[in-house]
Amino acid sequence: MRVEEAIKRESIREGILRSLRNLSSAVERNVQEHPYLLDYAREVREARLGVAENYSQWMSRARDVLESRGVEVHFARNARRAREIAGEIVGSGKVVVKAKSMVSEEIHLREHLERLGNEVWETDLGELIVQLANEKPMHMVIPALHYSEGEVAEILKKIGVTGKSAEELAEGVRRFMREKFLKADVGISGCNAFSAESGRIFLIENEGNIRLSTTLPKTYIALVSIDKILPNDELCLKSVFVQSAFFGTFPPAYINVNERIEGQEMHVILIDNGRSEARFREQLSCVKCGRCQLECPVFQLAGNIWGGDVYGGPMGMVWSAITAQIPENVFLSTLCGKCMEVCPMEIDMPSMLREMKRSIVQGEDKL
Numbered sequence: 001m002r003v004e005e006a007i008k009r010e011s012i013r014e015g016i017l018r019s020l021r022n023l024s025s026a027v028e029r030n031v032q033e034h035p036y037l038l039d040y041a042r043e044v045r046e047a048r049l050g051v052a053e054n055y056s057q058w059m060s061r062a063r064d065v066l067e068s069r070g071v072e073v074h075f076a077r078n079a080r081r082a083r084e085i086a087g088e089i090v091g092s093g094k095v096v097v098k099a100k101s102m103v104s105e106e107i108h109l110r111e112h113l114e115r116l117g118n119e120v121w122e123t124d125l126g127e128l129i130v131q132l133a134n135e136k137p138m139h140m141v142i143p144a145l146h147y148s149e150g151e152v153a154e155i156l157k158k159i160g161v162t163g164k165s166a167e168e169l170a171e172g173v174r175r176f177m178r179e180k181f182l183k184a185d186v187g188i189s190g191c192n193a194f195s196a197e198s199g200r201i202f203l204i205e206n207e208g209n210i211r212l213s214t215t216l217p218k219t220y221i222a223l224v225s226i227d228k229i230l231p232n233d234e235l236c237l238k239s240v241f242v243q244s245a246f247f248g249t250f251p252p253a254y255i256n257v258n259e260r261i262e263g264q265e266m267h268v269i270l271i272d273n274g275r276s277e278a279r280f281r282e283q284l285s286c287v288k289c290g291r292c293q294l295e296c297p298v299f300q301l302a303g304n305i306w307g308g309d310v311y312g313g314p315m316g317m318v319w320s321a322i323t324a325q326i327p328e329n330v331f332l333s334t335l336c337g338k339c340m341e342v343c344p345m346e347i348d349m350p351s352m353l354r355e356m357k358r359s360i361v362q363g364e365d366k367l
């Protein structure tokens with residue numbers, strides 16, 4: 001879909017504004033009731049940027065601690081290599097259950113595993129709807145925000161789920177998914193924060209699907225983009241608190257702290273894909289709360305279609321530039337500054353957007 005088409009699709013704008021109405025007062029309330037979250041955000045920003053100064057050292061540290069706990073560790077310099085590694089671990093003819101993960105979108109993992117002959121299921125309800133509709137997630141945290149209840153009911157018929165209300169549909173999906181969880185050979189998740197101290201993977205969720213995806217299958221693969229590495233567990237916890245509070249839900253319904261379970265084969269794929277060489281280091285402190293997306297006036301019109309293949313909105317422009325290339329539609333940015341104003345990490349995206357425009361004019365395509 002092109003930006004021009006997205007702007008004409010009213011449901012995108014309605015879905016984003018509905019989410020914004022519901023979540024922005026919740027963010028304000030979270031910060032008022034828990035002012036220490038602002039200190040956490042500053043600490044996490046400093047720590048992430050500190051790690052970014054020497055990713056290779058932190059990756060070695062991560063490898064040592066993970067291997068000491070019986071986890072197989074892999075390094076992927078780019079998206080292609082990350083896909084290949086995951087494909088080699090999974091093989092073919094398997095049932096794979098996936099937690100929602102933007103880095104898996106970034107490396108186009110689901111499509112790759114399906115091409116290898118696997119049955120791959122997104123287990124987050126919104127992400128499953130997007131998978132069945134064959135679209136891209138419309139927001140980082142709320143991937144299916146642009147669908148009405150009627151449209152969701154129509155889409156879910158593809159897997160035989162029917163119902164007269166949202167509750168009945170959710171119950172139908174739960175039953176469908178339980179069967180997949182029990183059959184699954186491999187579970188895959190992303191990572192919201194990774195502790196180099198303990199090798200633990202921190203993941204937040206509100207459906208309980210991540211817990212099942214990462215603990216029931218015999219093989220578990222965690223995709224860890226290297227910007228998620230933090231020095232210790234305490235900072236990881238602070239990071240997921242900031243992420244959930246600035247999205248609008250605090251405390252998160254579930255915080256998973258994953259490590260290898262006895263009898264499970266666990267793999268961690270550390271993914272670089274442009275991060276260690278990113279010109280604009282500040283973006284590497286992003287906790288991917290999605291706040292700047294909902295607040296951006298251009299995103300409110302075109303959703304995640306305004307951006308690159310995977311990431312959209314102000315943060316998505318910069319992440320696309322780091323992991324792929326600068327999207328040409330960056331010129332639609334108004335440089336209004338709202339993204340920086342609402343960002344818990346105080347990332348100066350307007351300056352980067354301006355710099356991207358300059359880079360395109362001068363014929364460069366990477367940041």
Ligand code: SF4
Pocket residue numbers: 285286287288289290291292293315339342343344345346347
């Ligand atoms: S840039 Fe800031 S507001 Fe946007 S997703 Fe990242 S942390 Fe959240």
